[in-house]
Amino acid sequence: MPPGGYGWWYVDAISEDGQHGLTIIAFLGSVFSPYYKASGRGDPLNHAALNVALYGPRARWAMTERGGEAVVQERDTLAIGPSSVHWTGEALEIAIEERDKRLGIPWQRPVRGVIRVIPEALNPVGFALDPGAKHHWHCLAPRARIEAEMHEPSLSWTGRAYLDSNFGSESLEDGFDVWHWSRAHLKEGAVVSYEGKRSDGSRFASAIRFDAYGLPQQAELPLAAPLPNTAWQMERRTRADRGHASVIKTWEDSPFYARSTLGARIYGEQVVAVQESLNLKRFASPVVQFMLPYRMPRVGA
Template identity: 70%
Template sequence: MTERGRRAVERESDVLQIGPSAVCWTGDALEIHIEERDKRLGVPWQRRVCGRVRVIPEALNPTGFALDPGGRHSWHCIAPRARVEVTMEKPGLRWCGAGYLDSNFGSESLEEGFRVWHWSRAHTRRGAAVCYEGIRRDGTAFASALRFEPDGTPVQEDLPLVAPLPNTLWQMERKTRADHGSAGVIRTWEDAPFYARSRLHSRLFGEQVTAVQESLDLDRFSSPIVQFMLPYRMPRLA
């Protein structure tokens, strides 16, 4: 929730410390320890946000995927299925349910490599399914559909049809992949000028599923107006 400089970051093989917050592997789970201040646009004070999130993989996938021919950007679906346990002190709440863990990494910033992408993931009866597509900065497109077996093994599938979704309030374009090219938005959780995350209902690989979907517009993210607004949403500390 806070952008921090190099001096506030420490990294070891199984721990990443960013300011007072940290992410660490504990053997069978990824633990996220949160100690932050939440700054909302137009609110003069900052609320304390603290607690712990545990992500317990139900399956692990050892294989990562390059998103561009030069290998500058990679995506790794680490845990196609996981159990998530949330215990927050501030605000006081608890939650547990189904989840997922992945990672994007590369040798250049995302906006240097991409213009836009759309991603979605769904639990299935036996595993999970992920659809991932976008447009690279050079104008070339990429797209893939993966079905993950119960042990986490990825299987490449034929791409389902494009399923358009309604634009967000910020007029972010959204789309996903689904059987018969049809899907619907149940709820939009995050609606920002350059990013949207939503819950969908659709049919995928012959199975009725509930999916999490995100759309990211990196041209919008790079615009001077959005860059000017970001520190008001996310504080920056040296």
């Protein structure tokens, strides 16, 4: 991973009953780290974190950044401090040993458990997100099952999941100003749409359908579907039939980032989608950079 670069592995999931959700992101060269940005981004491996967000009853949010001495990379395993991500050959097993961070509250609650992500389809093809191929996205498993066994808080549920990864050789804000992304399972396969504006002013938009075996193909882009702004006035948008979608639940609302679940009709099917919006101009602002350490503590040199 070059200086200034980054990599992350991302999982999201919704429980079968719709009451619970989660996202887990393993970061190397943590793209949203104020410490990495302030350091000049010379050493990506010195800025690693496992972000765990549990939504619904007994919600938790944890993201502690750790230095390079806490990172262990092996062929099938990535360890970041006491937590680890391990590929068994059949499933991605995530062992979580973290503590949450809440604004204004000095003590932290433990976040402990094991998550298993079992792909139903694997995709071998990645995509460049910019003409210079400095940013890459690879949807590893557009469809997956999840088994969540959390010990603290005490939660146990199963549901549907999604797994991807992103890698880049420069910071996100050097490449992009804004992007919107969403994914949904279809009766057979899945669909991912994304759009936004690059830092050079050029715009991009695409929809990719994955068949039951995980193989991707470019698809007709559904109409743009505006969504209400969040409480932080983050603009959100997605793609859907007739240009209409509704917010079921706002999972994450911050000054520069929002994550939501949506109800929409896509390619004639009614779906529940996970949607994200990111504003990198806001992220780079001095006010947001000042706020971030209160949400993302760091341990280690």
